[in-house]
Amino acid sequence: MTLLELQGLSKSFGGLAAVRSASLEVNTGDLIGLIGPNGAGKTTVFNLISGFYTPTSGSIRFRGEEIGGLKAHQVANRGVARTFQNIRLFRELTILENVRIAHHPYAAYSLADSILHSRRYRDGERRLRAEALEYLATFGLQGRAETLAKNLPYGEQRRLEIARALSTRPSLLLLDEPAAGMNPQETVALMQLIEFIRERFELTIVLIEHQMRVVMGICQHILVMDFGEIIARGDPQEIQRNPRVIEAYLGQQAG
C-alpha cells in the first residue's frame, strides 16, 4: 500500500532550484534510504513533506490525501514525524517532558480539567505517562526521566530526539542523518535500534544519510539525490554499481 507519494515535487528559493521534479513512492513498512552529497536537496525534501516549506510545484500525498502546503502541526497530526540533522530537543524541558509534549487526541482535556484535576485529566495523563516511559525504555533512557534534556550526552540526545518523534505516534518517520557525529560502533547500534522500532511500532521510515555505507546495511531500497534531482533508485547492489551515483560521489571527492 502506498503511504507517501511525491509527484513532480519542486522547490526553488529565488532562482535556485533546491529540489527539481522529485517523484517517489513509499509503501507501508518500507525502510528507505535517501542519500546524496551535501547540498543535494535531501533535507529540503524532508522540509517539504513535514510542512516547513510549501512546494513551488508538484504534489505530496500522504495516505492518499494532499498534504503539500499544510502547516507543520497539521502534517504532524496526520502521522508524519521527523528528526533534525542538528539535534533540536527542548533543552530546558526534562527528558520525560520531551516525550510527553506531543499533542494527542485523548489529551484533549481542557485547562479547567487540568487545574481541577478532573477524572478525564488524571486518566489521560496516566496513560500518556505510561506510554512516555515506554518510549524512554525503548531508547535506554528510562532512569533519567527527570534530567533536563540539555544535560544528556550527545549520543543520548540523538536517541531522545527519535523517541520524541515516536511519541507523536507517527506512521511515517523521517530521520535526518540520525547517525551524524557518531562513531562506527554507535552507528551500527543505532541502525539496529532503527530496525527494531520499525517493527515494534509498525513504522515506515525514510532516513537521510550522508555516508553511503551506513544505509547499505539496513535499507532495502535506496534513493540517490544530486543537485536537487533523484538520480538513481534501487537496492543497495544496484546503487553501488550505478555509474551516475559513483560519479556524484567521486566527483565530490575530486572537487
Add this chain to the structure above:
Amino acid sequence: MEQLLSQIINGVQVGTIYALIALGYTMVYGIVKLINFAHGDLIMVGSYVAYLSIVHYQVPFPAAFLLAMLVCGSLGVLMDRIAYKPLRARPRLYALITAMGVSLFLEHGARNLPFIGPSFRRFPDVFPTQNYVLTGSVTVTNIQLFNVAVAVALMALLQYVIKYTRVGMAMRAASQDPDAARLMGINVDRVIATTFAIGGMLAGAAGVLLAVAYPRLSPYMGIVPGLKAFVAAVFGGIGSIPGAMVGGLIMGVVETLATAVYSQVAEGVFFVILIAVLLFRPAGLLGQPTVEKA
C-alpha cells in the same frame, strides 16, 4: 526601623503589581521575541472595565475583577491577531514599532471615548479601609493585604499552569524551539494566542489592583507602571518567568524606599541598579544567556 518596615510593606504591594505586569512582557517576549509596548495600556483598560461595570452597572467587585481580566485577555489576543501576527515573518523591528502604534491607539482611543476620558475618574472604594497594627507604628491596610494576596495567588496559579499543564508545557516548548514544537503537533499560533491571553489577563488584574490602591484613573495611567514593569522584566531577565516576579518585587521595594529617602531621585535609583545588573549579567538576574540564531 519602623518606618523602613512600613515602606517595605508599601513596596511589596506595588512590587507584586509590577510583577503581574512584568509577567506579560516576559511571557510574550519568551515566545515571539516581541516587546509588546501596548501591554502597559491593558492596565488602563482593566481598571476602566472594572470602574465602568461597578459604577454604571452595579456589578459586584469580584465579578468586575474577573470581567476586567477577561476583557484584557481578549484584547491581548485581538492585539496579536490584528497587529502582530501578520508581521510574524518580518524583521522584529516591524512588530516593535507596531506595538508602539497599538499603545498610542489604545491611549488616545480611550481618551476620546466620552465615558472614559479625558478627565480623571475616581475608582470607587470597594471596601472600607481598615488598619491593622503590626508593631508600634507599623500598620498594614486590608487593601494592601488584599492586593498582595490576589497577586501572589495569581502568580502561583500561573506557575502551576506553566509547570504542570499541557498548555504550559506547550508554551515552554514553543518558546524554546517553535519549529520542533510544530513537529509535535502543537499549534504554535494557538499557543502564542494563549500567551497573549494570559498576559492580558494578568495586566487586567494588575490594573484593578492598582486602581484599588491608587484610585485615580486616566487614559495614560498605564504608561508609567507599564514602563517600570518592563524594566523590571529586563532586570529579572526578559523571557524568564521567575525573573519577572523577582524583578517586579525588587523594583517596587527599591522604588518605594528611594522615594521615602529622597523622592526627587526615586525613579532614577532603580535604573542605576538596572544598569549595574546588566553590566555584570547582561541576560538579567535570572535570564538565560542566549546565542543569537542566524
